Amino acid sequence: MSSEATTATTTGDGGVQNQQTRRLPDYLQSVNLKYVKLGYHYLMTYLLTLCLIPLISVIFIEASQMNPDDIHQLWLHLQYNLVSVIIFSTVLVFGTTVYIMTRPRSIYLVDYSCYRGPSHLQVKYHQFMEHSRLTGDFHESSLEFQYKILERSGLGEETYVPEAMHYIPPRPSMAAAREEAEQVMYGALDNLFANTNIKPKDIGILVVNCSLFNPTPSLSAMIVNKYKLRGNIRSFNLGGMGCSAGVIAIDLAKDMLQVHRNTYAVVVSTENITQNWYFGNKKSMLIPNCLFRVGGSAVLLSNKSSDKRRAKYKLVHIVRTHRGADDKAFRCVYQEQDDVGKTGVSLSKDLMAIAGGALKTNITTLGPLVLPVSEQLLFFCTLVAKKLFTAKVKPYIPDFKLAFDHFCIHAGGRAVIDELEKNLQLLPVHVEASRMTLHRFGNTSSSSIWYELAYTEAKGRIRKGNRVWQIAFGSGFKCNSAVWQALRNVKPSPNSPWEDCIHRYPVMVIEA
Template sequence: MGQEENPPSNGVTVQINQNPSRRLPDFLQSVNLKYVKLGYHYLITHLLTLLLIPLMVGILVEVGRMNPQDIWQLWIHLQFNLVSVLVCSAFLVFGCTVYVMSRPRPLYLVDYSCYKPPETLKVNYERFMEHSKLSGNFDDSALEFQRKILERSGLGENTYVPSAMHYLPPRPSMAAAREEAEQVMYGALDNLFHKTGLKPKDIGILVVNCSLFNPTPSLSAMIVNKYKLRGNIRSFNLGGMGCSAGVIAIDLAKDLLQVHRNTYAVVVSTENITQNWYFGNKKSMLIPNCLFRVGGSAVLLSNKSSDRRRAKYKLVHVVRTHKGADDKAFHCVYQEQDETGRLGVSLSKDLMAIAGGALKTNITTLGPLVLPISEQLLFFATLVARKLFNMKIKPYIPDFKLAFEHFCIHAGGRAVIDELEKNLQLLPIHVEASRMTLHRFGNTSSSSIWYELGYIEAKGRMRKGNRIWQIAFGSGFKCNSAVWQALRTVKPSSESPWAECIDQYPVKLMFD
């Protein structure tokens, strides 16, 4: 980007004497190197096409030179080699048949829905702190710690907590937890059925994920009972898998849809706060109180070719990384009791470092699948220079902005978003959806990546062919990625949870 000349202030003319001697231009300053890199990217990406064009032109020229006598000689040659022609044709047909039958079935995301809680469940900073103080469960140090975390968390004044937490004292009963789960799941599903016109009886596969609330009968059974789903439905209930479980549920549904033809799958992602609020004074266990809020999503997937026309997205890749073999990673997000016997989820100080390591492993696998060949060659060349020739150069960080137009980074907290923005060298607009989702809805666990996708759609930024990277982190420790491609330009929906407030975003966030 070029430099601008500032006009003289207060009408005072400033004369600058320049050296009249001619000098060679400094190309590092006069040429924007990002355009050089972009040109290199286009050259390498289209290298195969550039090589094939002369070959095709040469073939066409040779065919154009052939006269009827040459064509007749070619036909006679094929007649004398009829067996070879038939064998080659048979192999070609066999190979095409095997390819068509063995290739993965395309998986379409028809539509999805994010739950918007009622206004009565909203809680601002002042009310949050007032209830925490009046509950009598926290000492002064714990209250001050929560206040600081809340103010620096990136959450806004309009997030939601379950109704049980609005009472004094709070009422974290099993009945209240079931009520929260029902409100979120049924609210998201009702909206999904309304948007898509899908009948509950048409669902063949149901996958529900909720990390911390696993009653009997299960949450998936509650949905089957509520909507009277068919008796041969394949239902699954995933528990204890943390904030990355939404991508895991998508991966499970994908595998099932590869086996069962012409089937609809519904994936419901949520978290339950009612029975998992921490009422103690251990600081590492107080952080979830300040971050987690009510939310959930329902996603309709299909492997029917007829659904391609109306589907929003096509699933391209799912890459899952599990670091549970490492003890530090395993314990960095850990549900336990404190010294007084109060149950909560503890977050380790090593969390960000462990998340960074998991992300590095994940993108090492994902990179070759999505990055253009130019970025892969640069990465490989840097690696060879560092490892084989011991050159003291920085590791090359691939430019994932060349692979994706949109990023949905799990809104786990401001620090998570900051680190990914820095390490992946993203621009503010790339993390805008994550920051604004955290501000408006808080950390809704595994469903946050769907609120972020909803934000991008509500802003009218989703165009046909755009690629989306959903990144989620969760206990275990896990880092999971899902890559989607837009099949059409998606218009803002009046049924989006962002519909009533999208014009107010993005907001400027100020932190100490």
């Protein structure tokens, strides 16, 4: 028998694409280590149960050996201590009542909806470059730079840009920006109300987030006016909080639902492109033109126990990390004017390093809340060993695949997805939803995590009990996480953003 194992990958026509030869002992060792770790994980997970089995057995054996006289004596003892029994029962009932009244209320995600634009708003690569050239605002070097970014971006040729940007020259204006906001927000909300049969008057809390477009009256006021929401609604409008604002908005709605009982909260997440397209030649400010596209989402949350039966998910955790105290992190995504006075958003070359630091802080807080005991012990032991032996021990990266079944990583760009796939040691299937969302819809800012969840649903992958990790990055600099648990086998809602194209995905994204 050969001491080497050969693996081969075949193409669709039966040809061999590549071959890789590994020594058999190395292969067997990797398989053995895999099963050793799996066995360790199961041992630590069920350790308490295994320890309780002998104790329960002893109690059962002792109880079975008691004679009727012993049982009678125990009953007489309880009778003579009637006052103690009454006091204990009273304390137990009172404590249970206080716990039920003061415990945090469960927050349910009844349903959500994502905006899908009309086909005439789609933009192909050649259209994007031709329009950029015809505006007359970009130097030849800037056009070449945008084309290179577009090629490497991971975006497909069906993403949407607003109506105003399809004209030559473009027609950005306050009226056009309002029109874009109305199309996106109302489109998502109309579909949400139709799918849930919720009347607008039933909404008690409204949270809207949009980073760069904040008119007066606010976007939340526009929604109140459009749907004639009730006069005592608690409405909030979050601005300037970047691509992670969707999780912040969910967190705010969650806190409000803890205070106001038996009501619904709607969270609308979007971004506005019309007045925020950059028409200058500073390269760090040209990147958003190539990545950001039209999109938005509307989410219906409830604190009513009766909604548990029809809800899709239950909110488990929200963890927020803010690195704004660090000057470099604060300025890594920064809206400013260039040397000739044209406004845009500048992206720092240190962005990925700063995002990595924010992610590390975020998962340090999130890890103890979601990771199994086996992973926490390994992480703790490695940390102690590193302190004792300094650089001789590599830091242990917890296996978050043991805590989550699905990952919705903000589709900020190919580099963001690549970095998290590498750092969290994820498999291609775990980042598939993020890559395909980036390809089909582009970077839709704070709403991208909902397009990703919709993709996973459309693929039929959400099963009852599955945990979903939504993670987003935003200016400030912020890294925010939301954890959801599926309450049933989730199917896509009517008019899902993937309804007309899920059969074509996943697609192969060519690296330039």
